[in-house]
Amino acid sequence: MRLINRETDYAVRALAHLGDKAGERLSVSDLVRAVGVSRPFLRKILQKLEQAGILESRKGRGGGFKLARPPERIMLGEVRTVFQGPLKTENCLFGVRLCYDYKTCRLRRKMRDIEGRLARELDAITIQSLQKDL
Amino acid sequence: MRLINRETDYAVRALAHLGDKAGERLSVSDLVRAVGVSRPFLRKILQKLEQAGILESRKGRGGGFKLARPPERIMLGEVRTVFQGPLKTENCLFGVRLCYDYKTCRLRRKMRDIEGRLARELDAITIQSLQKDL
DNA sequence: CTATATGATACTATATCAGTATCATTTTGT
DNA sequence: ACAAAATGATACTGATATAGTATCATATAG
Numbered sequence: 001m002r003l004i005n006r007e008t009d010y011a012v013r014a015l016a017h018l019g020d021k022a023g024e025r026l027s028v029s030d031l032v033r034a035v036g037v038s039r040p041f042l043r044k045i046l047q048k049l050e051q052a053g054i055l056e057s058r059k060g061r062g063g064g065f066k067l068a069r070p071p072e073r074i075m076l077g078e079v080r081t082v083f084q085g086p087l088k089t090e091n092c093l094f095g096v097r098l099c100y101d102y103k104t105c106r107l108r109r110k111m112r113d114i115e116g117r118l119a120r121e122l123d124a125i126t127i128q129s130l131q132k133d134l
Numbered sequence: 135m136r137l138i139n140r141e142t143d144y145a146v147r148a149l150a151h152l153g154d155k156a157g158e159r160l161s162v163s164d165l166v167r168a169v170g171v172s173r174p175f176l177r178k179i180l181q182k183l184e185q186a187g188i189l190e191s192r193k194g195r196g197g198g199f200k201l202a203r204p205p206e207r208i209m210l211g212e213v214r215t216v217f218q219g220p221l222k223t224e225n226c227l228f229g230v231r232l233c234y235d236y237k238t239c240r241l242r243r244k245m246r247d248i249e250g251r252l253a254r255e256l257d258a259i260t261i262q263s264l265q266k267d268l
Numbered sequence: 269c270t271a272t273a274t275g276a277t278a279c280t281a282t283a284t285c286a287g288t289a290t291c292a293t294t295t296t297g298t
Numbered sequence: 299a300c301a302a303a304a305t306g307a308t309a310c311t312g313a314t315a316t317a318g319t320a321t322c323a324t325a326t327a328g
Contacts, residue, residue, distance in 0.1 A: 001135075001137075001218050001219060001221060001222075002222065003135075003221070003245060003248070003249060003252075004241075004245055005315095005316070005317090006316080006317065006318095007316080007317080009241070012241055027272095027273075027274095028273080028274080037318095038318075038319080040318070040319055040320070041317075041318050041319080043274080043275095044317095044318080044319090046274085047274080047275065047276080050274090050275090051275095057273095057274060057275085058273085058274080058325090058326080059272090059273055059274045059275075059324070059325040059326060060271095060272065060273050060274075060324090060325050060326025060327060061271070061272045061273060061325095061326055061327040061328070062272085062273075062326080062327060062328095063272080063273045063274060063325085063326070063327090064273075064274085065274090076241075076244075084135050085135060087135060087137065088135075088136065106263070106264050107138075107143070107146055107210075107264055110210075110259055110263075110264075111137060111138055114137070114252065114255050114256070115137060117251075117255070118137075118248070118252055121248050121251070122248070125244055129240070129244075130240050130241055130244075139284095139285070139286090140285080140286065140287095141285080141286080161303095161304075161305095162304080162305080163304095171287095172287070172288080174287070174288050174289070175286075175287050175288080177305080177306095178286095178287080178288090180305085181305080181306065181307080184305090184306090185306095191304095191305060191306085192294090192295080192304085192305080193293070193294040193295055193303090193304055193305045193306075194293090194294050194295020194296055194302095194303065194304050194305075195294095195295055195296040195297070195302070195303045195304060196295075196296065196297095196303080196304075197294080197295070197296090197303080197304045197305060198304075198305085199305090
C-alpha cells in the first residue's frame, strides 16, 4: 500500500517547482519539463490542483499556473487528500452494520488515533520544505 | 485510502476471537459465527493466515484453526502486511528512472520516516490488546 | 481574429479489492 | 475399509481505484 501515489507525487513535484520560481506563472510545457511526465496527465493533475484552490490558472496566450498561496502554506497532507481522499476509518469500515462488538471498536479507536497522528505528520510537511532553493 | 482493509479487519476479528478462546482450536463454522462474514471469504483469509505462520490448521473431522503463537506476540502490523503488503516507499515510487532530482528525494526521505513511525505504531498493537477478555 | 493556452469531460487499460466456487487431500468415527 | 467432515489449493468473477489518453469548448494576448 502506498501512502503517496503517482498523481500526488507528480503534483508535489510541480508545486515544488512552482515554489522555486517564487510565485511566477508557468505554462504546462515548463512544468512537463520540470516534472518529467506526459503532458495530458500533468494537465489533469494541474486542473485538480486548480479546482482545489491550490493553484490559480490563466487561460489563453501567456497563460499557465501559479501557486494560489505561498509554498509554506501548502501542506503535503492537503495535496495528498486532493488525489487520494482523506485518511479514513470513517468510524467504521463497514458502515454501522457490522461494528457491533467492542473488540472491533477497540481496533477502530486505535486506528483512529494512528490515522490522526499520520494526518498531522503529513500536514506538517510544507511544499516549501521540499523545494530546491530552501 | 484505507490503512486497514476488509481482509485485515476480518482477520483481526477472527484472531481476537481465537485469542479469547485461549489456544483452543476452532472450526471455520465457529469463526464465521464470531466474525460475521461469509464462509468462503473467511476460509480464504484463514488460509492466508496459516500460510503466513500466524495460524496452525488441522484437516479432517474435528479439524480447524488455532493461534500459532500467543496473542500477545501477534501484531496488527504483521497481520496487515499479510493482506495488504508492506508499507513502502520502496526508496522510489518509480524505480530509479524518475527519482533524479533532490527535491523529490527529500519527499522520499520524509515519507520513509513517516512510514517507519507508522509501521512501528501498527507493530505495537497486539491481538491480545484487541481481545474481549483482556 | 487566430493562435495559444487552460477547462471540462469522457474514455481506456491495468491492478487491486472483495468475494465465490470447485475439486483435492487429510483425518476421524463407525 | 470407508464415508463424512474438515482444510488446501486454485481459479474465477465483479466492482472499484489507479494511471493515463483524447477531444472539444472557452478564454486571452497580440
